[in-house]
Amino acid sequence: MTHFRPVKLEHASRLVNHGPTVLVTSASGAHRNVMAAAWSMPVEFTPPRIAVVIDKRTYTRELVAASGAFGICLPGTVLADLTYAVGSKSGRSVDKFALHGIAAKTGPVLGVPLIESGCAAWLECRLIREPHTEDAYDTCFAEVVAAAADERIFDSGHWSFRDDNVELQTIHHLGAGNFVRAGGVLRAQPL
Amino acid sequence: MTHFRPVKLEHASRLVNHGPTVLVTSASGAHRNVMAAAWSMPVEFTPPRIAVVIDKRTYTRELVAASGAFGICLPGTVLADLTYAVGSKSGRSVDKFALHGIAAKTGPVLGVPLIESGCAAWLECRLIREPHTEDAYDTCFAEVVAAAADERIFDSGHWSFRDDNVELQTIHHLGAGNFVRAGGVLRAQPL
Numbered sequence: 417m418t419h420f421r422p423v424k425l426e427h428a429s430r431l432v433n434h435g436p437t438v439l440v441t442s443a444s445g446a447h448r449n450v451m452a453a454a455w456s457m458p459v460e461f462t463p464p465r466i467a468v469v470i471d472k473r474t475y476t477r478e479l480v481a482a483s484g485a486f487g488i489c490l491p492g493t494v495l496a497d498l499t500y501a502v503g504s505k506s507g508r509s510v511d512k513f514a515l516h517g518i519a520a521k522t523g524p525v526l527g528v529p530l531i532e533s534g535c536a537a538w539l540e541c542r543l544i545r546e547p548h549t550e551d552a553y554d555t556c557f558a559e560v561v562a563a564a565a566d567e568r569i570f571d572s573g574h575w576s577f578r579d580d581n582v583e584l585q586t587i588h589h590l591g592a593g594n595f596v597r598a599g600g601v602l603r604a605q606p607l
Numbered sequence: 608m609t610h611f612r613p614v615k616l617e618h619a620s621r622l623v624n625h626g627p628t629v630l631v632t633s634a635s636g637a638h639r640n641v642m643a644a645a646w647s648m649p650v651e652f653t654p655p656r657i658a659v660v661i662d663k664r665t666y667t668r669e670l671v672a673a674s675g676a677f678g679i680c681l682p683g684t685v686l687a688d689l690t691y692a693v694g695s696k697s698g699r700s701v702d703k704f705a706l707h708g709i710a711a712k713t714g715p716v717l718g719v720p721l722i723e724s725g726c727a728a729w730l731e732c733r734l735i736r737e738p739h740t741e742d743a744y745d746t747c748f749a750e751v752v753a754a755a756a757d758e759r760i761f762d763s764g765h766w767s768f769r770d771d772n773v774e775l776q777t778i779h780h781l782g783a784g785n786f787v788r789a790g791g792v793l794r795a796q797p798l
Contacts, residue, residue, distance in 0.1 A: 433645050434779035434787055435626010454624050455648040459660050459744045467658065467746060469650050493793060500795035516798065549740055553650045555658060557744060575781045588625035588779070590766045593795035596625055602684060604691035604784035607707065 420532050423563040427573040429458035431490065431537045431563060432466065434575075434598055436586035437499060440470060441487035441520070441529045442479035448520070448529050450512050451476045452503030454589040456488065464560040466541065471554050475508040480543060480556065485526040488539040492569075492584035493597050495534040500593045525561040536584045537565035577601055611723050614754040618764040620649035622681065622728045622754060623657060625766075625789055627777035628690060631661060632678035632711070632720045633670035639711070639720050641703050642667045643694025645780040647679065655751040657732065662745050666699040671734060671747065676717040679730040683760075683775035684788050686725040691784045716752040727775045728756035768792055 423431065432438070437454045455469035468488065470477045480486045491499045502512050513520055513529065520529035523540040530538045541558035549555045569576060569584040577585055577599050587595040614622065623629070628645045646660035659679065661668045671677045682690045693703050704711055704720065711720035714731040721729045732749035740746045760767060760775040768776055768790050778786040 430782050434628075434781055435645070435648075437625075454626070455650065457626075457646040457648045457658070457660065459646065459746055465744065467648070467744070469648065496793045496795045497798050501798040546740070549737070553656065553658070553748060555650055555746075575785075575787075577787055587793065588789055590625055590792075591621050594766075595793045595795065596766075596768055596789040597791040597793060598779055598787040598789065600788040600790055601781075602687045602778065602786045602788060604687045604786065607688050607692040 419566045420564045421567045423565050428464040428560045428563040436490050437589040439489040442476050444479045444482040449507035450502050452499045469554050484543045485528050487528040487530045489531040490536045492536050494583040536569050539563045610757045611755045612758045614756050619655040619751045619754040627681050628780040630680040633667050635670045635673040640667050640698035641693050643690045660745050675734045676719050678719040678721045680722040681727045683727050685774040727760050730754045
């Protein structure tokens, strides 16, 4: 039974507002891939747009250029090892989904592979072609066309980090396989 | 006594790799400003380059366009209220440094105002003019020309999140004044 529920597009930026490390999924023809990316951010609320750095030497970049689409999946703490693994090895000669036994569903709008098990949320994204920034900064802009989240941690447009959902809490890569977990909510008081 | 120590430029990307919410500082002539930004990311290790979204309607954007420079300061949990406050109010008609009693030092290379008290680190950045992405996505690219961090939380090129430095741990904005704190380090194991 899935706990994933659709997220309204006007709330999609909230999924990545706090800077989680993500999995970038892609497919073209019979090929598919998944890699980790620590460098992504929203750039616009409506229409929801994001930017993500995908090195031009990666297989993912090749598949994204060919298909014009990619997925952004937010691994929970339970997938920290997997995130590091798929971020350390190219998928050019191996299907990392098969290698690691990762179940993928098919995105509703663009058909990109999306990961739900162990993830807090996903966003299906249509590449906005920007040849200069893709070339100069490896920065790919995209519009979010569909999004969903596990209702146990993101519900009605809001995150809820609690003691009972640590496994789904987002991870943030410090480098070399060391992650911090988002947790310990602080509520700002007016000054 | 300051605990800030220079960070090698090749390690600068590590300061923002985990997606913290930052304070963007700027100055032009006699004017200066500080705003909060949740949307930033590294885009290159060497030379160290970052991207940050600065809305074209903000006073910060005006000062950055005029000076070609800005600072990125990483507020610790102790500055959560201040971060939300400076992110909610324009500095066009008020000096937020004076209003909130924020001490600023002068950046070593470009002279931008930088905040150390309550912050974990700062990066001094030189804008790379990219008129199209600035206009279409409010995304400003920049090269990091100097960086420093509080040695109690970032030392010898590495973060160290511990029980004794919670006040300096980075904050990550969920929206509407709710932040999560980076903490609870996970070490990925090889798969």
